[in-house]
Amino acid sequence: DAKTTQPTSMDCAEGRAANLPCNHSTISGNEYVYWYRQIHSQGPQYIIHGLKNNETNEMASLIITEDRKSSTLILPHATLRDTAVYYCIVLPSFGNEKLTFGTGTRLTIIP
């Protein structure tokens, strides 16, 4: 599986858009970019995933560069409840569905 690199921590003001970057320069053609988050000691929560097109759902938007070597998760109007660790992971289109999280980005929303 391709490795990902994320900043260790970020702050964002409440009400602003939070932009979380992720580098995955070794991603291969059949691998998807997935984003999860984990609020302190709660179960991880799926946010969004994509292959090469930009994606949007009720939680967030995912922007993937044309070369697919990096992506950005966007929380359009961050709230205090968005404070969490955000994990970017790259996964093949098939497998045993095992999730392996790295250290992620600790996002703190500031009032």
Next chain:
Amino acid sequence: EAQVTQNPRYLITVTGKKLTVTCSQNMNHEYMSWYRQDPGLGLRQIYYSMNVEVTDKGDVPEGYKVSRKEKRNFPLILESPSPNQTSLYFCASSNRATTYEQYFGPGTRLTVT
């Protein structure tokens, strides 16, 4: 409400005393999995199940057992718990069609003394 439930949420036990952590999902998901999460080691898969009566080892299966007799339930069994199994445990499930889009339970914090 679609959810994955785990019981108990917190458990303190002693070395060698058999215990079971239950996991149940109400979404008719085929795939279920157990993970443990430890500081500095991230999330590691213990066992997974693709469907009823089909289970397989993950990355850290030693000291654990599972069973999948019904689609909704996937209990984790520690036959003889040891202190190195002190951890935060998560159960997850997904519809095979959506693969990695997994729903996680709230977690079970286990302490073995």
